[in-house]
Amino acid sequence: MHDFDTNTFRQVLGSFPTGVVVITAAGEEGEALAMTVGTFVSVSLDPPLVGFLPSKTSSSWDAIRQSGKRFGVNILCNTQEDVCRAVARRKKDKLEGFDWSPTEHGTPKLSDRIAFLDCETENIYDGGDHDIVVGRVLSLESVPSTLPLLFFRGGYGSFRPGSMAVEAGISGKRLAELDCLRPHIERLSSHLSLEVTAMCRVDEDLLTVASAGGSNRSVRVPRIGRRVPFMPPIGGVFAAFGGPEAESEWLRNVHEEAGGADRETFAEVLQRVRDSGYAFGFGHEAGKAIEVASLAANETEAPEQRRRLNRVIAEAGLSFNTAKIEREEEYEFHSMTAPVFDADGACAFSLTVWGSKAAVRGADVLAVADKLTRTAESCTADLQRAGRKL
Numbered sequence: 001m002h003d004f005d006t007n008t009f010r011q012v013l014g015s016f017p018t019g020v021v022v023i024t025a026a027g028e029e030g031e032a033l034a035m036t037v038g039t040f041v042s043v044s045l046d047p048p049l050v051g052f053l054p055s056k057t058s059s060s061w062d063a064i065r066q067s068g069k070r071f072g073v074n075i076l077c078n079t080q081e082d083v084c085r086a087v088a089r090r091k092k093d094k095l096e097g098f099d100w101s102p103t104e105h106g107t108p109k110l111s112d113r114i115a116f117l118d119c120e121t122e123n124i125y126d127g128g129d130h131d132i133v134v135g136r137v138l139s140l141e142s143v144p145s146t147l148p149l150l151f152f153r154g155g156y157g158s159f160r161p162g163s164m165a166v167e168a169g170i171s172g173k174r175l176a177e178l179d180c181l182r183p184h185i186e187r188l189s190s191h192l193s194l195e196v197t198a199m200c201r202v203d204e205d206l207l208t209v210a211s212a213g214g215s216n217r218s219v220r221v222p223r224i225g226r227r228v229p230f231m232p233p234i235g236g237v238f239a240a241f242g243g244p245e246a247e248s249e250w251l252r253n254v255h256e257e258a259g260g261a262d263r264e265t266f267a268e269v270l271q272r273v274r275d276s277g278y279a280f281g282f283g284h285e286a287g288k289a290i291e292v293a294s295l296a297a298n299e300t301e302a303p304e305q306r307r308r309l310n311r312v313i314a315e316a317g318l319s320f321n322t323a324k325i326e327r328e329e330e331y332e333f334h335s336m337t338a339p340v341f342d343a344d345g346a347c348a349f350s351l352t353v354w355g356s357k358a359a360v361r362g363a364d365v366l367a368v369a370d371k372l373t374r375t376a377e378s379c380t381a382d383l384q385r386a387g388r389k390l
């Protein structure tokens with residue numbers, strides 16, 4: 001029937017990378033039964049079904065099946081190789097030494113995980129020497145800023161995207177241009193060891209359309225796909241380099257709580273941005289406040305979150321593009337942004353370098369400015385070269 005042996009089969013199928021989950025269930029005395037599985041799969045959206053394929057000879061699967069219909073799916077994160085190995089190897093007390101607690105359905109849930117699904121077995125189908133278990137999801141949750149553990153050709157690894165780009169929300173032309181930008185963004189991010197993002201103007205907003213170097217930080221949610229309003233003091237690059245219409249739209253959006261700053265002040269700010277070729281924000285508190293408020297506003301449709309975001313941005317008022325950067329001074333460097341122009345000369349994107357928490361010497365901030373503006377110029381040159389084809 002076939003001309004390969006089991007080893008070849010294993011080896012070739014190992015070329016397909018998978019995530020790793022620990023299937024759990026409560027034993028008779030409430031003890032944790034567990035099994036490491038690489039065959040977890042999402043099956044159906046409506047009804048919500050998932051599946052996994054345990055070996056018919058597995059004693060762990062036998063115990064889980066005997067325990068009843070409930071089972072938990074713990075999707076492991078990239079720091080949990082030890083859990084994966086221990087659960088795959090041990091014959092009993094598989095979760096000993098690892099933190100877990102029972103869910104409301106009694107299923108053991110690991111304290112560390114990237115996601116957890118509480119399930120009930122719906123059907124068990126025959127799959128050769130394995131069973132195909134399909135379960136209905138009763139509840140689920142995930143930890144968005146964590147990365148998953150991956151299994152590939154018998155070894156473990158992690159997922160570390162060079163850069164991520166949005167799928168929707170911008171025109172096909174801008175998406176094609178974004179592909180030209182991504183290698184530049186990745187290079188700059190790895191050179192500076194800082195997160196670099198690209199933004200576009202969409203409707204009344206600024207949308208983060210690509211990001212590099214940010215997702216390997218454990219406690220941050222990627223900025224990708226996030227929208228913020230086009231209003232002072234943010235988005236200054238689009239106002240400074242986007243022509244008179246963009247400038248007056250931005251200045252019209254000056255908020256009443258902009259720390260006493262009026263349109264005239266912000267018009268001067270724009271002149272400074274045009275003169276230097278970049279915009280910047282200093283002040284970790286102001287930066288963090290915008291970050292937290294923008295995350296909240298993007299997670300719900302609630303208008304009060306949006307109003308709060310507008311107020312927080314306005315309050316950051318004059319922490320952007322204020323002083324001349326002195327080489328010997330120290331700054332709380334939050335962000336720095338430069339424009340990228342398309343083949344028609346329109347300001348199509350802005351590139352932003354996001355600072356770390358440390359205080360940074362002015363000379364180093366200026367070095368970032370130099371690298372950022374050079375990168376933005378290379379992006380512009382690429383878009384102009386590609387312009388005829390896009």
Ligand SMILES: Cc1cc2nc3c(=O)[nH]c(=O)nc-3n(C[C@H](O)[C@H](O)[C@H](O)COP(=O)(O)O)c2cc1C
Nearest residue numbers: 035036037038039053054055058059060061088151
């Ligand atoms: C990364 C990884 C993925 C695995 N995936 C599966 C799987 O999908 N199905 C399965 O039956 N066993 C899988 N195993 C093996 C089981 O975890 C476990 O070693 C096996 O069930 C041990 O046999 P026992 O249950 O009789 O103790 C996997 C092991 C590892 C390390």
